[in-house]
Amino acid sequence: MFQETIKNYLHAHNYSKINLKAVLFDMDGVLFDSMKNHAVAWVEAMKRYGMHMEKEEAYLHEGRTGSGTINIISQRERGHQATEQEVKEIYQAKSDIFNSLPKAEPMPGAYELLQKIKKNGLVPMVVTGSGQLSLLEKLNRSYPDVFRQELMVTAFDVKYGKPNPEPYLIALQKAHIRANEAIVVENAPLGVRAGVAAGIFTVALNTGPLPDKALLDEGADLLFPSMQAFNENWEAFYKENL
Numbered sequence: 001m002f003q004e005t006i007k008n009y010l011h012a013h014n015y016s017k018i019n020l021k022a023v024l025f026d027m028d029g030v031l032f033d034s035m036k037n038h039a040v041a042w043v044e045a046m047k048r049y050g051m052h053m054e055k056e057e058a059y060l061h062e063g064r065t066g067s068g069t070i071n072i073i074s075q076r077e078r079g080h081q082a083t084e085q086e087v088k089e090i091y092q093a094k095s096d097i098f099n100s101l102p103k104a105e106p107m108p109g110a111y112e113l114l115q116k117i118k119k120n121g122l123v124p125m126v127v128t129g130s131g132q133l134s135l136l137e138k139l140n141r142s143y144p145d146v147f148r149q150e151l152m153v154t155a156f157d158v159k160y161g162k163p164n165p166e167p168y169l170i171a172l173q174k175a176h177i178r179a180n181e182a183i184v185v186e187n188a189p190l191g192v193r194a195g196v197a198a199g200i201f202t203v204a205l206n207t208g209p210l211p212d213k214a215l216l217d218e219g220a221d222l223l224f225p226s227m228q229a230f231n232e233n234w235e236a237f238y239k240e241n242l
Contacts, residue, residue, distance in 0.1 A: 018201060020238075021181040023117050024171050027128035028062065029187035029207050030227065031143070034104030035059060041101065042069070045094035049086070051077040059208040062188035063129050063162030065155070066091040106142040107207065109228030114146050116234050127153040127171045127184075129161045151175060163190040165198035172198070185230070192218040205230060 029035040039058035046053040051073050061069040067087045074082040082090065117124050126139065126147055135154060139147045153171045160166045168184060175182070184195030184202040189210070195202035196219035204220035205227055206212055212223055222237075224230040230237075 018183075019181050020122060020183065021177050022123040022125055022171075022175045024125045024127050024168060024182055024184045024195075024200070026063070026184075026186045026188065026191050027126055027130060027139075028104075029059075029107075030185055030205060031107055031110050031126070031139070032104045033107050033207070035062065035187070035208055037098055037101045037104055038062070041094045041098035044097050045090055046073055046077075048093055049090055056209055059210050060189060060214075063186075063190040063194065065129060065161040066094070068161060107227040109226065109231035111143055113227065113231040113234055114143055116231070116238075118146065120238060123151065123175060125151045125153070125171055125175060127167050129155055129158075129167070162188070163193035163197065165194050168195055168198035168200055172200075186220075187215075189214050189218045192220045196220075203230065 025031055027034075028038060035058065039055040042058045042061075043053050043055055053073050057073075061072065064072075067082075070087050070090050071081040074080065074086075114124050124146055126135075128135070136147065136149050136152065151171075151174055153167050153174065155161070157170055158164075158167050172179060172182060179199035180201075182200050184191075184198070184200045185205065186192045186195055186202060187205045187207045192202055192204050192215050201221050202219065203222045203224065204215040204218075205224050206215055207226060215223060224233070
């Protein structure tokens with residue numbers, strides 16, 4: 001399975017090989033089981049401003065900038081985009097609700113996988129749309145001595161959020177590597193689209209309520225049902241890949 005998939009990928013991208021040097025991780029829904037909280041926060045924040053949003057929509061918009069998500073819902077529900085002030089207020093309400101919820105736990109299997117990646121001499125990186133100022137501290141609590149500030153891509157680094165490939169292209173620049181020297185690990189359709197658009201082998205983890213098709217239709221090269229499943233198959237993936 002892995003060998004044939006990678007062979008097809010290399011042919012499609014005209015690469016002679018994947019010379020893996022770095023693994024680029026999305027954060028919410030990949031490293032932390034946090035998307036359920038994000039979904040609750042988005043639904044409640046929109047409700048406070050008279051707009052309806054289903055929880056599943058949070059997964060469809062995951063990776064998009066906050067203003068982008070707000071304006072899509074506002075356009076649908078009210079027929080116009082939100083004002084700049086409304087965007088600030090709605091996103092602040094969403095953030096406050098999210099922060100009031102129980103803290104999300106690390107995704108099962110993630111720490112074990114990160115340890116294997118480091119043991120293989122590869123560089124783990126975080127590529128997230130989050131703008132949390134305490135992001136590195138949060139990561140270090142759950143994944144001590146794994147991630148480095150200079151090798152993270154956050155909302156402060158990008159002009160365009162996912163599905164634009166910019167976040168992953170910036171990650172390649174920060175690591176001084178090419179597209180065929182990395183893989184992307186994503187759980188969201190827009191994140192998968194961004195990784196694929198950046199020309200990087202993209203592994204999808206279906207850790208939410210969306211059907212597998214939502215991720216495969218965006219071009220995911222491999223699909224696993226969970227981070228734990230990817231962790232359990234890492235040795236086989238790494239052996240076939242490299």
